[in-house]
Amino acid sequence: MAARTLENHLTLAIATQNPDKIKEISHELASLPVKLIPQPPDYRPPLELGTTCEENALTKARSIAMTMNLPALADDSGLFVDVLNGEPGVHSSRFAGSNATYADNVNKLLHMMQGVAEEDRTATFVCIIAIVWPHGRFELIRGECYGIITTEPRGTNGFGYDPVFYYPDLGRTFAQMTLEEKNKVSHRGRALIKLRNRLSKYINNLNEHPK
Numbered sequence: 001m002a003a004r005t006l007e008n009h010l011t012l013a014i015a016t017q018n019p020d021k022i023k024e025i026s027h028e029l030a031s032l033p034v035k036l037i038p039q040p041p042d043y044r045p046p047l048e049l050g051t052t053c054e055e056n057a058l059t060k061a062r063s064i065a066m067t068m069n070l071p072a073l074a075d076d077s078g079l080f081v082d083v084l085n086g087e088p089g090v091h092s093s094r095f096a097g098s099n100a101t102y103a104d105n106v107n108k109l110l111h112m113m114q115g116v117a118e119e120d121r122t123a124t125f126v127c128i129i130a131i132v133w134p135h136g137r138f139e140l141i142r143g144e145c146y147g148i149i150t151t152e153p154r155g156t157n158g159f160g161y162d163p164v165f166y167y168p169d170l171g172r173t174f175a176q177m178t179l180e181e182k183n184k185v186s187h188r189g190r191a192l193i194k195l196r197n198r199l200s201k202y203i204n205n206l207n208e209h210p211k
Helices: 019-028 053-068 102-112 179-185 187-208
Strands: 009-014 034-038 072-081 122-132 138-149 165-167
Touching: 009 053, 009 187, 019 034, 019 179, 019 187, 053 072, 053 122, 053 138, 072 187, 122 187, 138 187, 179 187
Parallel strands: 009 034, 009 072
Antiparallel strands: 072 122, 122 138, 138 165
């Protein structure tokens, strides 16, 4: 089955109802004729049992693709803190429990890092975007960003760990940046730029070789 198009638009199911993620993804893909369809409210997502962001992203993308009978994308992101041996990693969104809020996760992280010197507070944000195409073909796209965990939250923009992830090149946390600034340097922003290029080529190919 070819990807569904309407007036040269590519329709993609997206494995999330998180409005913050949808906002960032939609913003980066705004220049393309792409229509994103969030997962249905009654959809039961698969358990994220993978040991890597790649495994979890692909599991989510395959599930929503089968459920909605559409090409689909999903992302899985994690904050990997060096002094914590990579924690919270793949458990970043539920670091403080299955029903944890953003603030709960940040507070737990800061508590665990009390007394850690600045030079040892290094961390990497990783984003993996999985695209599942018709007939089961898939692609994995990776974006990374290196930074430092602050000792207290700074800024009110963004979400998740953004208030405590300091990006040295700009001298600000992600939460102190505008969405445009963050998308240029963040892990998800870098992955989304690669995704936009992939989707652009796919759409051009559809237009050149219509079914």
